[in-house]
Amino acid sequence: MSEISSKDNIPNIGFNEAELDFIQKYKDEDVTKLVLKSTQFKELDVKKLAAQILSRQKALKKLPEWSAFEKLIFPPALSVEQCSSEATAKYKSSIISGRTLVDITGGMGVDSFYLSKNFDETHYYEQQEEVAKTALYNFDLLDAKNITVHNQDSIASLSNSDGNFDWIYADPARRDANRQKVVLLSDCAPDVKFHLPMLFEHTSKILLKTSPLLDIDLAANELKSVKEIHVMGYEQECKELLFIIDKGVSDEDFLIKAQIIDSSGTVIHSVSFTRKQEREAEIEFSGPLSYLYEPHPAVLKAGAFKYLGIAFGVKKLAVHSHLYTSEKRVENFPGRVFQVNGVCKPDAKEINSHIAGNKANLTIRNFPAKIDDLRKKWRLKEGGDFYLFATTLFDQRKAVVVTKKL
Numbered sequence: 001m002s003e004i005s006s007k008d009n010i011p012n013i014g015f016n017e018a019e020l021d022f023i024q025k026y027k028d029e030d031v032t033k034l035v036l037k038s039t040q041f042k043e044l045d046v047k048k049l050a051a052q053i054l055s056r057q058k059a060l061k062k063l064p065e066w067s068a069f070e071k072l073i074f075p076p077a078l079s080v081e082q083c084s085s086e087a088t089a090k091y092k093s094s095i096i097s098g099r100t101l102v103d104i105t106g107g108m109g110v111d112s113f114y115l116s117k118n119f120d121e122t123h124y125y126e127q128q129e130e131v132a133k134t135a136l137y138n139f140d141l142l143d144a145k146n147i148t149v150h151n152q153d154s155i156a157s158l159s160n161s162d163g164n165f166d167w168i169y170a171d172p173a174r175r176d177a178n179r180q181k182v183v184l185l186s187d188c189a190p191d192v193k194f195h196l197p198m199l200f201e202h203t204s205k206i207l208l209k210t211s212p213l214l215d216i217d218l219a220a221n222e223l224k225s226v227k228e229i230h231v232m233g234y235e236q237e238c239k240e241l242l243f244i245i246d247k248g249v250s251d252e253d254f255l256i257k258a259q260i261i262d263s264s265g266t267v268i269h270s271v272s273f274t275r276k277q278e279r280e281a282e283i284e285f286s287g288p289l290s291y292l293y294e295p296h297p298a299v300l301k302a303g304a305f306k307y308l309g310i311a312f313g314v315k316k317l318a319v320h321s322h323l324y325t326s327e328k329r330v331e332n333f334p335g336r337v338f339q340v341n342g343v344c345k346p347d348a349k350e351i352n353s354h355i356a357g358n359k360a361n362l363t364i365r366n367f368p369a370k371i372d373d374l375r376k377k378w379r380l381k382e383g384g385d386f387y388l389f390a391t392t393l394f395d396q397r398k399a400v401v402v403t404k405k406l
Contacts, residue, residue: 009136010136010137010140011133011136011137013073013133013134013137014071014073014137015049015052015071015073018043018044019044019049020070020071022041022044022046022049023049023052023053023056023070024070026049026053027053027056027057028057029053031050031051031053031054031057034046034050034053035047035050051076051077052073052074054077055074055075055076055077055079055080056074057077058077058080058081059074059080062080062083062085062086063080063083063085063086063110064086064263065086066086066110066138066142069141069142071141072138072141072142073134073137073138074108075108075131075134079107079108080108083107083108083110084110084111084171084209084240085110085234085239086110086114086263086265087234087261087262087263087264087265088232088234088239088240088261088265089110089111089113089114089115089265090114090264090265091232091259091261091265091267092111092114092115092169092207092209092242093114093115093117093118093265094265095207095230095242095244096115096118096167096169096205096207096244097118097119098118098119098166098167099119099120099121099166100119100120100121100122100123100164100165100166100167101115101116101119101121101122101123101165101166101167101168101169102122102123102125102154102158102165102167102168102169102202102203103115103122103123103124103125103168103169103170104125104154104155104158104168104169104170104190105125105126105154105169105170105171105172105173105190106124106125106126106131106132106135106149106154107126107131107135107171108131108135109124109135109138109139109147111169111171111209112124112135112139112147112169113139113142113144113147115169116144116146116147119146119166119167120146121146121148122144122146122147122148123147123148123150123165124139124147124148124149124150125150125152125153125154125157126149126150126151127151127152127153127154128151129151132149132150132151133151135149136149154190155190155195155198158198158199158202159198161202163202164202164203165202165203166203166205167203167205167206167207168199168202168203168205168206168207169206169207169208169209170190170192170206170207170208170209171208171209172185172188172189172190172191172192172208172210173188173189174187174188174210174211181211183211183213183214184214185210185214185219185222185223188210192206192208192223193222193223196223196224196225196245200247203247204246204247204248205244205245205246205247206243206244206245206246207242207243207244207245208223208242208243208245209240209241209242209243210240210241210242210243211240211241212231212232212237212238212239212240212241212301214241216229216231216241216256216301216302216303217275219241219243220243220252220254223243223245224250225245225246225247225248225249225250226243226244226245226246226249226254227244227245227246227249227254227255228243228244228254228255228256228257229241229242229243229244229254229255229256229257229302230242230244230257230259231256231257231258231259231298231299231301231302232259232261232298233258233259233260233261233269233296233297233298233299233334234260234261234262236296236297237297237298238296238297238298238300238301239298241301253274253275253276254274254275255272255273255274256272256273256274256275256302256303256304257270257271257272257302258270258271258272258296258298258299258301258302258304258334259298260296260298260299260334269296269332269333269334269335270334271299271302271304271307271308271311271334273302273304273307273311275303277307277310278303278304278305278306278307281306281307281309281310282306282309283305283306283308283309283310283315283316284309284315284316285315285316285317285318285319285394286315286316286317286325286394287317287325287343287393287394288317288325288340288343288393288399288401289315289325289326289327289340290325290326290327290328290329290339290340291325291326291327291328291329291330291337291338291339291340291406292323292324292325292337292338292339292340292389292401292403293312293314293323293324293325293326293330293333293335293336293337293338294323294335294336294338294363294365294389295308295322295324295333295334295335296334296335296336298334299334299335300322305322308324309324312324312330312332312333313326313330314326314330314333316394317365317391317392317393317394317401318366318391318392318393318394318396319394320366320392321365321366321391321392321393322365322366323365323389323391323401325340329406336405337405337406338387338403338404338405338406339403339404339406340401340402340403341354341386341402341403341404342354342401342402343399343400343401343402344399344400344402345398345399345400346367346374346390346398346399346400348377348378348379350400351378351380351388351400351402354386354402355384355386355388355402357384358379358380358381359380359381359382359383359384359386360380360381360383360384360386360387360388361382361383361384361386361387361388362374362375362380362382362387362388362390363387363388363389363390364389364390364391365389365390365391365392366391366392367390367391367392367398368398369390374390385404385405386402386403386404387402387403387404387405388400388401388402388403389401389403
């Protein structure tokens with residue numbers, strides 16, 4: 001199979017009615033227990049169906065729209081865990097559009113599906129035949145008529161092509177031959193940095209998704225033609241990095257956007273800045289005032305440490321503490337907001353006098369200790385209404401800021 005585009009080529013790989021009924025009936029079951037009862041269902045391959053149930057359980061929150069289609073086929077649970085979420089895929093579809101798109105790293109097809117909504121033609125490439133067949137089957141059920149599936153090596157195919165496209169999308173595999181996680185661009189497959197000259201023969205714009213652990217500045221320096229980097233935040237995590245690579249860009253001072261999105265892919269908080277703006281920003285330091293702010297992990301990953309002071313009018317507790325404060329509450333701060341109840345020494349007796357008990361949530365920011373050790377030392381249980389921040393203030397004093405979340 002090299003290219004599939006007609007109805008006649010849709011593979012007959014779906015589940016039959018009995019299998020679909022089984023999946024729906026036991027969709028909330030513990031799959032391990034289900035497999036142990038497989039002898040009760042002699043006409044069915046319970047192990048195969050249990051794997052599908054587990055994958056669907058993983059996808060329920062991550063891919064709610066796909067999960068609503070009972071006949072869709074989901075890959076193994078690990079693949080579901082590694083694929084883009086519906087939220088981040090929808091965000092991607094909001095930032096690029098055009099006539100033609102090539103997804104050179106097809107996989108499960110979540111990104112291809114949502115990106116295709118803003119393109120007339122989408123070409124999905126996947127080397128593994130079963131994965132490509134499943135994607136084709138699912139695209140048909142999802143009525144994604146403008147996606148052409150290619151069961152080919154995308155790099156080899158493009159190298160021998162004279163086609164030109166508006167955009168190329170890449171989400172390189174981040175596991176090596178031993179299935180161990182990798183982060184560096186050169187360790188991923190395909191190596192986009194290495195193939196960049198060839199890719200630029202077929203497009204002037206590339207959207208590259210990478211691990212959130214990748215060093216932003218190192219990657220930008222390697223890729224050169226970086227126009228923007230979107231640092232994606234969702235549900236209190238930095239989920240992924242998106243590099244917009246433009247053949248016509250030579251300016252090294254690329255735009256960085258920390259984008260915090262909701263489940264629909266809509267941006268709810270945003271910070272945009274350049275490295276130059278961050279370098280030149282001057283921020284004031286202060287002890288804890290009425291409100292304390294903890295930036296979203298995506299904002300910290302983006303490196304907006306001083307620029308936050310300019311963008312939101314907040315002061316910083318210390319150079320390396322990355323906690324911010326203000327007398328009046330700042331609306332739309334990209335992170336968690338707390339009301340300060342008090343500041344005390346890192347001492348069990350003083351802490352207990354502020355929280356009236358032994359239950360509190362504890363966070364460490366620029367403090368020389370581990371959370372578990374402090375909990376034992378201060379005899380604190382997890383939970384409750386109080387949030388404690390063990391940190392270092394601008395005058396180098398160690399302190400605990402006692403707060404309540406707003």
